[in-house]
Structures are given as C-alpha cells and as structure tokens.
Amino acid sequence: MVVNKYSILLPTYNERENLPIIIWLIVKYMTESKLDFEIIVIDDGSPDGTIEVAKELERIYGSDKIVLRPRASKLGLGTAYIHGLKHATGNFVIIMDADLSHHPKFIPQFVELQEKNNYDIVTGTRYVGDGAVFGWDFRRKLVSRGANFLTQILLRPGVSDLTGSFRLYRKEVLEKIVSSCVSKGYVFQMEMIVKARLFNNTIGEVPITFVDRVYGQSKLGGSEIIQFAKGLLYLFATT
Amino acid sequence: MTKLTEFLAVFTAFIAGWLLIVKLCGNNVVSTYVLLPLPLHVIIIFGIYSVATVLYRTFNFKDCPAAAKELQEQIEEARKDLRMKGLKF
Numbered sequence: 001m002v003v004n005k006y007s008i009l010l011p012t013y014n015e016r017e018n019l020p021i022i023i024w025l026i027v028k029y030m031t032e033s034k035l036d037f038e039i040i041v042i043d044d045g046s047p048d049g050t051i052e053v054a055k056e057l058e059r060i061y062g063s064d065k066i067v068l069r070p071r072a073s074k075l076g077l078g079t080a081y082i083h084g085l086k087h088a089t090g091n092f093v094i095i096m097d098a099d100l101s102h103h104p105k106f107i108p109q110f111v112e113l114q115e116k117n118n119y120d121i122v123t124g125t126r127y128v129g130d131g132a133v134f135g136w137d138f139r140r141k142l143v144s145r146g147a148n149f150l151t152q153i154l155l156r157p158g159v160s161d162l163t164g165s166f167r168l169y170r171k172e173v174l175e176k177i178v179s180s181c182v183s184k185g186y187v188f189q190m191e192m193i194v195k196a197r198l199f200n201n202t203i204g205e206v207p208i209t210f211v212d213r214v215y216g217q218s219k220l221g222g223s224e225i226i227q228f229a230k231g232l233l234y235l236f237a238t239t
Numbered sequence: 240m241t242k243l244t245e246f247l248a249v250f251t252a253f254i255a256g257w258l259l260i261v262k263l264c265g266n267n268v269v270s271t272y273v274l275l276p277l278p279l280h281v282i283i284i285f286g287i288y289s290v291a292t293v294l295y296r297t298f299n300f301k302d303c304p305a306a307a308k309e310l311q312e313q314i315e316e317a318r319k320d321l322r323m324k325g326l327k328f
Contacts, residue, residue, distance in 0.1 A: 133300065
C-alpha cells in the first residue's frame with residue numbers, strides 16, 4: 001500500500017501574527033489523524049518579518065515538517081504555487097490561506113473524501129450543505145452570492161465554490177493546472193477549477209466554515225469586483 | 240467550444256426558431272400578445288428568478304459563530320503552547 005504524503009503550501013505576505021497559529025493547528029490535526037505531511041512556507045519578502053517567525057517555527061517543529069522557500073519580493077499567487085510545488089515531496093498538495101480563514105480541521109475530511117472516491121481534487125465550499133461564513137455583513141454576502149450565481153450561469157463549472165482557495169490536489173494534477181493558468185488574484189482560483197474541469201479531473205466538495213480574517217483587513221471594494229467581472233468574462237470567452 | 244460560443248449557438252437557435260414561428264403564425268391575437276413579446280418575457284422571468292435566487296441564498300447564507308469562537312479559543316491555546324516551546328510573539 002502506498003502511504004500518502006501531503007504537502008501544504010502556505011503563501012504568506014505579512015502573516016507574522018497568523019503563521020504560528022496556522023502551523024500549530026495544521027500540526028495538531030495532521031498528527032491527530034496520523035497523516036504524513038510537510039508545510040512549505042513561501043514568503044514573499046514580507047516587511048513585517050514573517051520569515052523570522054517562520055524560522056523559529058522551523059526550529060521548533062523541525063525542517064522536515066516546516067520547509068522555508070522564501071522569495072525576494074511579492075510575485076503573485078500563481079508563481080508561488082509553482083515555486084512551492086518544485087520543492088513539494090508529497091504526492092498530494094493542499095493549498096490554503098495562512099490568514100486563519102481556512103481551518104486545518106477540515107483537511108482530514110478532504111483526505112477522507114479523496115480516498116473514498118479517488119478524486120483528483122477536493123475543494124472546500126462555503127456555499128452548500130453546512131458551508132458557512134463568519135464576519136460577513138449583508139452587503140458582503142449579497143456580492144458573494146451574486147457573483148457566485150453569475151459564475152454558475154456563465155461557466156457551469158459543476159463546483160459550487162470557485163473563488164475559495166482551500167483545496168486538495170493530486171500533485172501532478174496541480175502541476176498541470178497551475179502551468180496552464182494565466183489569471184491573478186480571485187480569478188486565479190476560478191481559472192484553476194475551470195481548467196481542472198477542462199482536463200476532466202474529478203472533483204469532490206467538502207462544506208467548510210470560513211472565518212474571515214481574524215487579524216488584518218479583508219477587502220472587497222470596487223476594484224476587486226471589476227477584476228472579478230473581467231476574469232469571469234475572460235473565462236467565459238476562452239474556456 | 241467555449242462557453243461563449245455555446246451561448247451564441249443557443250441564442251441564435253432560439254431567435255431563429257422564434258422568427259420562424261412568428262412568420263408562420265402571421266398577424267393574429269396570439270402572435271401580437273404571446274409570440275412577439277416572448278423574448279422580452281423570457282428575459283423578465285429569468286431576471287426575476289435570478290434576483291429571487293440570489294436574495295434567497297443571501298438571506299440563507301449560514302453564519303458560523305461557533306467556528307469563530309472555537310478558533311479564538313484555539314488561538315489562545317496555540318499561543319500558550321508555542322510560548323512554552325520558546326516562540327516569541
């Protein structure tokens with residue numbers, strides 16, 4: 001029997017406060033579920049000294065568990081995943097945000113569903129079943145639901161949460177998808193799952209609770225909405 | 240075929256079918272009150288469906304205060320444990 005190993009990619013930028021907590025939580029849940037794992041921290045030269053804290057954590061948990069692969073400057077999410085993937089030794093890769101909005105307690109559920117149905121991808125979803133959010137006002141919920149509805153109509157992706165970024169991938173599947181994506185930000189997550197469908201990858205969903213940024217500000221302004229609309233139209237016309 | 244070409248194909252087929260039926264029916268009451276405004280009615284009904292769906296889903300978007308509370312408690316627990324392991328915050 002092949003024993004699976006899970007490489008968790010954590011791109012960070014100014015996550016000095018959150019990084020120790022997220023790593024502590026990942027270690028806790030992966031250890032409890034007896035899953036083999038490594039955490040790859042890709043810090044893009046955070047001015048708040050995230051990397052100093054990351055080094056401390058590497059010392060505490062060991063360099064086999066905490067792998068530091070920093071970059072000199074902010075280069076975007078897509079290249080962060082490519083960079084992290086190069087150093088990933090697991091046969092599965094988990095991507096999640098380091099800001100505590102994604103709780104590591106869901107990872108064992110992702111793994112269980114993947115094993116049960118032999119999925120290529122398992123994605124967290126805020127929009128179905130017990131999926132829920134915390135810290136969103138009416139406007140934020142309305143924009144989110146509206147954008148999601150529009151996306152479902154235009155792209156019919158067969159996945160309920162396209163902009164979420166808490167997902168488990170087979171490593172070779174993620175490598176193929178990432179290298180075919182060109183978008184940035186929110187749209188990047190959307191493009192990844194749409195491309196996955198194009199490549200006929202199988203996708204499972206696990207409802208998650210999403211607790212919006214405990215520290216720091218999560219923003220959704222006019223420019224994010226315009227960026228989203230452009231990305232949506234781009235995917236509508238090209239995929 | 241991209242989603243855009245799919246959409247255009249369905250759209251063109253619908254309009255072509257509509258034009259054909261309008262032509263065949265000629266000038267009568269059904270044509271004036273049902274057939275001619277049909278595309279407009281479809282758009283209006285779809286619009287109402289969309290607004291109703293989005294509003295329904297917005298009002299039924301679940302909150303998770305328990306998850307937020309659990310996270311806050313775990314943050315405290317993690318801090319305490321990490322301090323013991325020698326991490327300086």
